[in-house]
Amino acid sequence: MATDIQKLIGTSEEDDDEEMDMDVKEEDNEENGGKNTVAQIMAGVSGGTTSNSSDNQFQHQQQFQEQVTTPSGGARRSRPLEEKERTKLRERHRRAITARILAGLRRHGNYNLRVRADINDVIAALAREAGWDVLPDGTTFPSRSQGSRPVGGTSAAVTSSSSHLVSQQTPSASLRGVSPGYQTSVEYNTCRMRGVFMPNPSPYNLSANTQSQIPAVGEGGEQTESDLHIGGSMDTINDKQIADIPPIPKLPERDFAATPFIPVYVMLPLGVINMKCELGDPDGLLKQLKVLKSANVDGIMVDCWWGIVEAHTPQEYNWNGYSRLFQMVRELKLKLQVVMSFHECGGNVGDDVCIPLPHWVAEIGRSNPDIFFTDREGRRNSECLSWGIDKERVLRGRTAVEVYFDYMRSFRAEFDEFFADGIISMVEVGLGPCGELRYPSFPVKHGWRYPGIGEFQCYDQYLLKSLKKTAEARGHPFWARGPDNAGFYNSQPPETGFFCEGGDYDGYYGRFFLNWYTRILVDHGDRVLSLAKLAFEGTQIAVKLSGIHWWYKTASHAAELTAGFYNPCNRDGYAAIAAMLKRHKAALNFSCSELWMVDQQVDFSEALADPEGLVWQVLNAAWEVGIPIASENALPCYDRVTYNKILDNAKPLNDPDGRHFLSFTHHRLSPLLMDRQTFMEFERFVKRMHGEAAVDHQV
Numbered sequence: 001m002a003t004d005i006q007k008l009i010g011t012s013e014e015d016d017d018e019e020m021d022m023d024v025k026e027e028d029n030e031e032n033g034g035k036n037t038v039a040q041i042m043a044g045v046s047g048g049t050t051s052n053s054s055d056n057q058f059q060h061q062q063q064f065q066e067q068v069t070t071p072s073g074g075a076r077r078s079r080p081l082e083e084k085e086r087t088k089l090r091e092r093h094r095r096a097i098t099a100r101i102l103a104g105l106r107r108h109g110n111y112n113l114r115v116r117a118d119i120n121d122v123i124a125a126l127a128r129e130a131g132w133d134v135l136p137d138g139t140t141f142p143s144r145s146q147g148s149r150p151v152g153g154t155s156a157a158v159t160s161s162s163s164h165l166v167s168q169q170t171p172s173a174s175l176r177g178v179s180p181g182y183q184t185s186v187e188y189n190t191c192r193m194r195g196v197f198m199p200n201p202s203p204y205n206l207s208a209n210t211q212s213q214i215p216a217v218g219e220g221g222e223q224t225e226s227d228l229h230i231g232g233s234m235d236t237i238n239d240k241q242i243a244d245i246p247p248i249p250k251l252p253e254r255d256f257a258a259t260p261f262i263p264v265y266v267m268l269p270l271g272v273i274n275m276k277c278e279l280g281d282p283d284g285l286l287k288q289l290k291v292l293k294s295a296n297v298d299g300i301m302v303d304c305w306w307g308i309v310e311a312h313t314p315q316e317y318n319w320n321g322y323s324r325l326f327q328m329v330r331e332l333k334l335k336l337q338v339v340m341s342f343h344e345c346g347g348n349v350g351d352d353v354c355i356p357l358p359h360w361v362a363e364i365g366r367s368n369p370d371i372f373f374t375d376r377e378g379r380r381n382s383e384c385l386s387w388g389i390d391k392e393r394v395l396r397g398r399t400a401v402e403v404y405f406d407y408m409r410s411f412r413a414e415f416d417e418f419f420a421d422g423i424i425s426m427v428e429v430g431l432g433p434c435g436e437l438r439y440p441s442f443p444v445k446h447g448w449r450y451p452g453i454g455e456f457q458c459y460d461q462y463l464l465k466s467l468k469k470t471a472e473a474r475g476h477p478f479w480a481r482g483p484d485n486a487g488f489y490n491s492q493p494p495e496t497g498f499f500c501e502g503g504d505y506d507g508y509y510g511r512f513f514l515n516w517y518t519r520i521l522v523d524h525g526d527r528v529l530s531l532a533k534l535a536f537e538g539t540q541i542a543v544k545l546s547g548i549h550w551w552y553k554t555a556s557h558a559a560e561l562t563a564g565f566y567n568p569c570n571r572d573g574y575a576a577i578a579a580m581l582k583r584h585k586a587a588l589n590f591s592c593s594e595l596w597m598v599d600q601q602v603d604f605s606e607a608l609a610d611p612e613g614l615v616w617q618v619l620n621a622a623w624e625v626g627i628p629i630a631s632e633n634a635l636p637c638y639d640r641v642t643y644n645k646i647l648d649n650a651k652p653l654n655d656p657d658g659r660h661f662l663s664f665t666h667h668r669l670s671p672l673l674m675d676r677q678t679f680m681e682f683e684r685f686v687k688r689m690h691g692e693a694a695v696d697h698q699v
Contacts, residue, residue, distance in 0.1 A: 120138070124138075127140060131449060142449075142490075253644060254644070254647070254648070254653065256647060256651065256688040256689075256691060256694075257691065257692060257693040257694075258691055259651050259660075259688075259691040260651060260658070260660045260691060261689075261690050261691050262650055262651070262660060262661050262662075262663060262664055262689045262690070262691075263298035263299070263335075263425075263663045263664075263689075263690075264297055264298055264663070264664050264665075264666065264685075264686045264689050264690070265297070265298060265299045265300055265301045265335075265337050265663060265664070265665040265666070266292055266297055266299075266300050266301070266665070266666045266668065266669050266673075267300070267301045267302075267632070267665055267666065267667045267668035267669065268285075268300055268301065268302045268303075268668065268669050269352075269668060269669055269670070270303065270345055270351065270352060270353050270355070270668075271352070271353035271355075272285065272302065272325070273302075273305070273308060273321040273322060273325065274308075274321070275308060275311070275355070276321075277308050277309060277311075277318045277319070277320050277321040277322070278320065278321045279321045279324045279325055282324065282328070285325075285328070286328060288669060288674060289328065289329070289332055289334065290332065291674060291679070292334075292669070293332050293333075293334060295679070295682065295683040295686055296683075296686055296687070296690065297334070297686060298334070298335055298663075299329070299334045299335030299336055299337060299425065300329060300334060300335075300336065300337070300669070301336075301337040301338070301339065301428075301665050302322075302325065302336070302337075302338055302339070303338075303339045303341040303345075303435075304322060304338050304339060304340060304341060304411060305341045305345065305355050306340075306341060306342045306343075306357065306358060306407060307344060307345075307355045307356050307357050307358050308321075308355060309322075309407070309410075310358050310407060311358050311359055312358070312359055312360065313360060314360055314395070314396050314398070314403075315406055315410075317407070317410045317411075317414070319410075319411070319414045319415075322414075322415075323414070323415075326415060326418055326423070329423065330418070330421075330423055335422075335423055335424075335425045336418065336423055336424045336425065337424075337425060337426040337427075337428065337663075337665065338411075338424060338426075338427055338428070339427075339428045339430060339435055340404070340407065340408060340411070340427065340428065340429050340430050340532075341430045341435055342384060342385070342404060342407075342430045342431075342435075343357075343383055343384040343430055343432065343433055343434060343435055344356045344357050344382065344383050344384070356382075357382065357384075357385075360396070361385075361395065362382070364394065364395060364396070365380075365382060368394060369460075370386070370388075370460040370461040370462060371385055371386055371389050371394055371395075371460070372384075372385065372386055372460065373386045373439065373440050373457040373460065374386070374457065374458075374459040374460040375446065375455045375456070375457055375459060376455060376456065376459055376482060376486075378459070379446055381433075381440045381443055381445075381446070381457065383433045383434075383440050383443070384430075384432055384433050384440065385400050386460045386462060386463060387400075387463070387520055387521070387523075387524040388460055388461075388462025388463040388465070388466060388520075389462050390523075390524055390527055390528075391527075392462055401527050401528060401531065404528055404531065405531040405534075405535065408427075408429075408531065408532055408535040408536070409535050411535075412535050412536060419536070419538070419539055424539060425539070425540065425663075426539065426540045426541070426542055426587070426630070426663070427532070427536045427539055427540070427541050427542070428541070428542045428543070428544055428589060429528060429529060429532045429541055429542070429543060429586075430544075431524060431525050431528055431543060431544075432524075434544075434546070435544050436544045436545060436546045436591075437521065437524075437525050437543050437544065437545055437564075437577070438521070438545075438546055438548075438563040438564050438565070439456070439457040439458075439517075439521065439562065439563050439564045440457055441454035441455060441456065441457055441559075441562035441563045441564070442454040442489065442559070442562075442563070443489075446489060447489055447490070448489040448490060449489075449490055450550065450607070451492070451550040451551065451559070451606070451607035451609070452488075452489045452490035452491060452492075452559075453486075453487060453489075453490075453491050453492065453493060453496070453499060453551060453558040453559050453562060454489055454558075454559055454562035454563065455486070455487075455488065455489050455562055456482050456483065456486060456517065456562055457562075458482055458517060458520075459482060463520065464480070466516075466520065467480050467481075467482075467513075467516060468480035470516050471512075474512060476509075476512070479509055479512055479513070482513070483498045483504065483510070483513060485497035485498045485504065486498040486499065486562075487499065492551075492606075493551055493554050493556055493558045496558075498510065498556075499554075499556040499558035499561070500556075501554075501555055501556075502555075503556060505556050505558075505561065505568065506555075506556075506568065506570075514561060514566045515566065517561075517564060517566070518564050518565065518566035518573065518576070520564075521564035521565075521577075522576050522577060522580050525543060525577070525580055525581075526580050526583070526584075529541065529543070529580075529581075529584040529586055530584065532584075533584050533585070533586075540586075540587055540628075540662075541584065541585075541586045541587070542586055542587040542588070542589045542630055543581060543586050543587075543588060543589065544589040544590075544591065545574075545577070545588060545589065545590050545591070545618065546563075546591055546634075547590065547591060547611060547614055547615065547618070547634060548560050548563050548565065548614070549609045549610060549611040549613075549614045550607040550608070550609045551607060551608055551609070552608065552609055552610040552611075552613055552614050553608035553609070553610050553613075554569075554608050555568060555569045555570075556568050556569075557569065557573075560573060565577075567617075572617070572621065574617060574618050574621040574622075575621050575624075575625075577621075578621045578622050578624065578625045578627060579625055581622075581625075581627050582625045582626065582627050585627075586627065587627060587628040587629065587630050587662055588618075588622045588627055588628070588629050588630070589629075589630040589631065589632060589665075590615070590618055590619070590622075590629060590630075590631050591631065591632050591633070591634045615649060619649075623657075623659055628662040629661050629662060630661060630662045630663045630664070630665070631646070631649070631650065631661050631663075631664050631665070632664065632665040632666070632667055633646065633666060633667050636667060636668070636670075636672075637666075638672065638673065638678040638681060638682065639681065640681055640684075643681065643682075643684075643685040643688075646664065646685075647685070647688055647689065649661075650664060650689065664689060666682070684696075
């Protein structure tokens with residue numbers, strides 16, 4: 001029997017009906033076939049190829065069970081006609097879903113597969129794109145760039161692969177179509193390198209084997225043969241076939257009419273301001289902003305890149321491009337949320353441009369690479385400055401905190417009228433990689449792949465000096481070191497002596513080290529926010545926190561520990577961060593509010609992820625001390641299911657205190673968001689966030 005994909009590609013709805021009619025006729029013939037037919041069915045069930053879907057195998061097994069002979073030697077009677085019709089309807093419904101999935105991949109995924117590709121080809125190609133090696137006989141194992149050993153054994157079907165971040169899905173899940181514009185949540189996977197800018201290896205790395213940790217990427221960002229990406233289409237499914245597919249039954253929805261008003265912002269593209277600090281396409285942007293205004297979007301969010309504004313000379317700031325952008329926003333009567341982006345752009349998921357740190361900072365880094373975070377093997381991460389130099393005068397006579405403060409004061413002075421008029425409603429202060437308050441513990445450019453636990457980033461001379469001082473004050477100078485049994489970037493907790501069940505993380509030394517490690521994180525946020533509060537007095541400031549949900553169901557919470565969140569199962573690692581934000585009246589911007597736990601269970605059960613559990617722990621920690629919560633989507637979303645999940649988190653049902661989000665930012669403005677169908681869905685989402693009654697545009 002042809003595979004499901006082969007049935008869908010190149011066949012019409014009438015062909016499907018004919019095939020289903022033949023299936024029913026075959027059942028009637030089988031009932032009269034006696035023991036010979038039973039033997040054939042048994043052979044068909046046991047000898048079916050792996051390209052048959054699980055649904056077809058189950059259908060064969062059902063037929064076999066119904067054909068078993070009775071004690072008197074006769075065959076059981078055939079199923080009623082109504083049941084056969086129901087079977088045909090179920091099959092048509094299943095094929096309709098599959099057709100939608102394939103159409104989404106064809107239209108939005110740009111996948112390239114051979115003509116008449118079967119399900120094995122699809123899964124194998126997705127696995128290879130995710131960084132796995134797939135042999136012709138189906139044997140599948142992580143590639144060397146993932147730092148894991150091959151897994152033995154053969155299988156005719158390709159097994160699921162583990163890939164991200166940020167939080168991703170296996171190939172089989174990618175066929176489900178989580179979001180029509182993002183090729184599903186596989187793109188949340190950091191090992192999905194298509195569309196991600198990969199910078200050259202850092203010149204500050206000391207490790208000789210750094211290159212072996214970096215995924216194979218050709219010159220100009222092109223991927224090598226070992227890292228093929230899937231493009232093109234899998235045969236054609238014409239629009240008539242898609243239009244003829246019966247609609248999938250709708251699920252009941254909450255009514256958000258008359259609920260609290262939550263403003264909605266849209267994040268602008270990363271490269272909206274170019275490296276010359278000029279507005280790249282003012283006319284095109286103006287048209288898009290007018291469309292957003294027509295949907296009653298409250299405003300936009302934009303990164304103010306340190307590497308652009310203070311690019312060449314210390315304390316010489318160029319705000320020209322931002323001035324023109326802000327004036328455009330003011331004329332449209334929109335509001336602004338701005339991000340003080342003290343990190344580089346490039347190398348992370350969704351990064352389609354390269355914006356490095358200022359050139360003068362890079363020059364200092366070449367002579368003193370310890371200004372950057374460093375892992376145990378001496379690899380430097382130039383994405384942001386180490387927190388060890390917060391109070392060290394190594395930046396042309398200034399400390400890192402002073403550099404940040406001067407930048408923020410310059411911004412306030414340049415755009416003071418926008419603050420006075422209330423157009424700038426919030427300032428998000430970047431505190432680490434990706435602008436988030438965390439250590440850069442899972443860098444893609446150093447070979448990390450989801451669901452690796454990451455590595456501690458405390459091996460520059462300044463952080464080691466702080467660790468030594470703390471250990472000596474404790475009376476244990478031999479504790480002035482990082483853990484030597486914490487594994488590598490792509491290790492899993494049970495493989496390490498530090499993070500395993502009953503591991504050293506919960507011993508005397510482990511508790512000492514982790515307390516110091518997380519205190520450095522909290523102290524950094526405390527120092528920078530105290531100055532941001534002075535610079536932006538009278539305006540809401542915010543801090544972004546990432547949702548590191550993998551390994552959340554283990555005792556150690558290893559991925560959170562390496563990122564600086566001391567949150568094992570017997571300790572609340574987010575209470576201290578919430579208390580610090582409370583002192584500065586800062587809002588918490590949390591970026592994990594739309595992730596589905598079910599996807600993690602089905603696709604990454606080996607990662608023991610629990611995004612929903614993490615979401616509620618963080619939200620409760622913030623609400624417990626009374627700080628406002630803003631949010632943004634970690635994965636690009638354009639579908640109703642994801643929007644509904646965001647709404648449920650933004651406006652908790654039956655909350656006795658009536659708590660809700662302060663604001664929500666949609667990532668990000670793109671041609672796909674401007675597409676008519678996706679924009680209608682987004683417009684409906686905005687109305688529901690505003691507490692208005694929304695019309696259902698779906699037919």
